[in-house]
């Protein structure tokens with residue numbers, strides 16, 4: 001047994017120190033980034049925020065709504081090939097991205113996943129030239145040797161696809177995945193809003209430090225990282241970018257919208273107000289179901305139950321209905337833009353170079369009631 005006593009940080013443990021800035025308005029900040037990849041030959045330009053590939057959030061409807069902001073969506077892996085075929089034929093929104101340009105197709109690593117991936121690549125052969133195909137290879141634990149070997153195999157078979165693979169939280173595994181063929185490494189074990197891995201297994205890593213360490217390792221190999229999970233407010237998204245994340249993936253922050261899947265629950269309750277006839281007024285609140293992909297709810301839905309040998313590592317919550325996602329994404333982008341103006345970054349790309357984090361002691365968090 002060993003103990004690593006170096007301090008590791010979560011988003012809530014830091015703030016970003018303001019710096020002298022010549023920017024007059026947040027509208028001057030360029031939120032788009034252009035990326036080159038270590039393996040895929042293409043480039044991609046857009047807003048590097050990605051809706052998570054959870055079946056509640058990573059939907060076609062979400063992809064359309066975010067594409068209008070040039071942001072991305074990782075589709076959940078339970079769509080079938082005919083669904084994809086219909087989706088990619090749809091028109092691109094005005095000024096937005098085409099469905100090919102901003103969408104990850106997600107896969108696990110079973111034989112049937114690899115078969116489905118090959119079918120998607122056949123479909124992709126018909127896409128307009130020059131548009132990269134993005135895939136997301138997703139396992140709860142990116143540390144298995146088998147995972148790296150599968151990334152390697154897929155890279156050999158599909159040299160021009162953009163591969164995002166994860167999840168991991170340390171530099172050495174980030175390097176291994178990039179050397180195996182990943183372009184983007186997804187970072188995060190345990191920080192998700194509906195994830196219970198830390199409670200169930202004791203395994204995890206404070207997310208901001210994971211992002212900083214993995215980004216450093218990836219950038220040394222010209223690779224990229226996606227900070228996945230743990231953002232609860234726009235300031236956290238800024239901190240992830242400021243820590244070196246090239247992409248940021250969001251689940252909970254995009255849940256509860258019209259574009260999401262999942263049960264809508266209406267709860268009626270009696271108020272203390274009276275109507276004209278003197279009867280107590282009944283009000284309604286709407287909630288959306290949101291759950292982790294390895295929660296009991298997800299496992300019952302997609303696999304008919306929780307296998308005997310495993311425990312669920314996710315939970316189900318009900319979150320207040322929030323209307324169309326357009327307002328939320330506008331708010332998130334506004335927050336990140338504002339961070340950039342505070343530190344004098346003219347573009348999102350400059351944000352991490354201009355960032356100095358200051359640590360906030362746990363005591364202060366407690367005094368101000370922040371969690």
Ligand code: 5GP
Pocket residue numbers: 052053054140167188190191192193194195196197228229230231249250251252253291292293294295313314315
């Ligand atoms: P959030 O943005 O909600 O904090 O985190 C979203 C991320 O949580 C997802 O992209 C995924 O990596 C992770 N996640 C989703 N469902 C589960 C789950 O059931 N268990 C665990 N351990 N992580 C999950």
